[in-house]
Amino acid sequence: MTCLLLVLLAQDPGGARLAAALQAAQRELAAEQERIRREDAAQEAELAEAKARLAALSDEIVDRTLALAAKEKALEEQRNARAELRRREDAARVRWAGVRTAAADAAQKLDDFLSALPPGERRAEQRAAVGALKAELDADRPNGFDLGGLFAAGAALLAESRSIAIFPHTVRTAAGLEEPAEILRAGMIFAAYRTKASGRMGEVLAAPREGEGYRWTEALPPFAVEDLTLLFAGGAAEGASMHLPLDVTQRLSPDRRENGSNLLATLKAGGLVMFPLGLTALFACMAILERFLTLFVRTRGSERAARAVLACCRRGEWDDAERRARAGRGVVLRTLAAALGAREAGRKGMEEAVLAAVLKETPALERFLAMLAVLAGVAPLLGLLGTVMGMIATFDVIRVFGSGEPGLMAGGISEALVATATGLVIAIPILVFHSVFAGRADRILADVQRHGSSLVDIACAAEDNGFASEALAPISSRAPLSVPGGAGAPRQ
Numbered sequence: 001m002t003c004l005l006l007v008l009l010a011q012d013p014g015g016a017r018l019a020a021a022l023q024a025a026q027r028e029l030a031a032e033q034e035r036i037r038r039e040d041a042a043q044e045a046e047l048a049e050a051k052a053r054l055a056a057l058s059d060e061i062v063d064r065t066l067a068l069a070a071k072e073k074a075l076e077e078q079r080n081a082r083a084e085l086r087r088r089e090d091a092a093r094v095r096w097a098g099v100r101t102a103a104a105d106a107a108q109k110l111d112d113f114l115s116a117l118p119p120g121e122r123r124a125e126q127r128a129a130v131g132a133l134k135a136e137l138d139a140d141r142p143n144g145f146d147l148g149g150l151f152a153a154g155a156a157l158l159a160e161s162r163s164i165a166i167f168p169h170t171v172r173t174a175a176g177l178e179e180p181a182e183i184l185r186a187g188m189i190f191a192a193y194r195t196k197a198s199g200r201m202g203e204v205l206a207a208p209r210e211g212e213g214y215r216w217t218e219a220l221p222p223f224a225v226e227d228l229t230l231l232f233a234g235g236a237a238e239g240a241s242m243h244l245p246l247d248v249t250q251r252l253s254p255d256r257r258e259n260g261s262n263l264l265a266t267l268k269a270g271g272l273v274m275f276p277l278g279l280t281a282l283f284a285c286m287a288i289l290e291r292f293l294t295l296f297v298r299t300r301g302s303e304r305a306a307r308a309v310l311a312c313c314r315r316g317e318w319d320d321a322e323r324r325a326r327a328g329r330g331v332v333l334r335t336l337a338a339a340l341g342a343r344e345a346g347r348k349g350m351e352e353a354v355l356a357a358v359l360k361e362t363p364a365l366e367r368f369l370a371m372l373a374v375l376a377g378v379a380p381l382l383g384l385l386g387t388v389m390g391m392i393a394t395f396d397v398i399r400v401f402g403s404g405e406p407g408l409m410a411g412g413i414s415e416a417l418v419a420t421a422t423g424l425v426i427a428i429p430i431l432v433f434h435s436v437f438a439g440r441a442d443r444i445l446a447d448v449q450r451h452g453s454s455l456v457d458i459a460c461a462a463e464d465n466g467f468a469s470e471a472l473a474p475i476s477s478r479a480p481l482s483v484p485g486g487a488g489a490p491r492q
Helices: 002-011 016-116 123-139 148-161 222-233 253-259 263-268 274-297 302-314 318-327 331-341 343-365 369-401 406-461
Strands: 164-172 178-186 190-195 201-205 215-217
Touching: 016 123, 016 148, 123 148, 164 190, 178 222, 190 222, 201 222, 274 343, 274 369, 274 406, 302 318, 302 331, 302 406, 318 331, 331 343, 331 406, 343 406, 369 406
Parallel strands: none
Antiparallel strands: 164 178, 178 190, 190 201, 201 215
16 A cells, blocks of 8 residues: 555655545455454354354263263163072072972872871872872973962862761771772771671771881771771761770880881881991901901910920920921910021020011901901991981971970981990990900910010020020020010000
């Protein structure tokens, strides 16, 4: 603009052109300012719009961050819920397995109970239902099982315990013959029969025989025969009192005492611990028999033979003495033979031969003594184990049935007492035999020491045996033979 003015001033000295140019420049300046103002306004509007968009984006980011946090929290809660569901599922599986086990145990007990009951009009149906339930439980089906049959069988037994019925059935009489008969059932426990052909009558007794939980007897009292005859004939008046030979104490107790009086039945009553007790007794008997043969039978007459050998030595008959010693049997004679074989080596050689022979024979003398001592200690411990097992069974019965049924607890108490008594019966003889055998071994070793010393005395005292002068010192001036495991040696 300045240059333009200078140019115009130079061309137009009068100023008209200058004024026109100045106006034109002012207009251009105003137009330029207006353009700049519009651009600034547009930029400010654009900046405001950008700030608005930025604020909106910031709010959106905050919202999305909050939404993401909420989703993460929800996801964590879902994970925790799934873990809790898995834990509950595992617990439910455990409880379900327990229910299945309890149901199987109940079904087995119910089956055993049904097999022990006398015949009933619906006994086969009841056992079939329980058998089907047991098969279903054994199959372990994923869809579960139905306990309706178990409950139905239990309900049928409860109804049966409150009812009386007469129905046909084939029974094995007291004579051992199977005959068709009529069964009179009173509750679940009592049952009587009358055969159709012979008219024989009897009652059921809850005493196992031939794998059954009951058996029949015809030993009926006269009043029972009369009342049962009326019942079978249908001549009993409604509401009349009938005398049935029902004995809840099971009057077959004499039979039970008779059956359990033998030794085998008594031992069976001791439980599983009787097997290791029997093995203990067997091993002890074998060891006792071997020790008796070794320490008593095989050494019989050795004392007399040893005296004869020493007598030959005193007479100077050394060859005959050695022959007698080698021909005999027993630790003493073998020791004397070893000493006689070393007589040319002098006192020291004979003593060493005696000691070597004793060391060789001592393990044979003490064989199985330690085992007998162990068995004598193990037998009472096994009996104590049987006692504990029997008391556990007794307390389990008390837990299930209470303490009001002594007959139910008698089995566990009998097992405990029989096992304890058996352990003591086995241990006491073992201790006695162990003491006898240990004493016998000590006496044999003492005899070895005594006769060995006598032989050395005799050999050293002989002037014609050819020993060296230092070997002929008096035996009393030297220490006695030290025999390992001698009479004073401690034993276990």
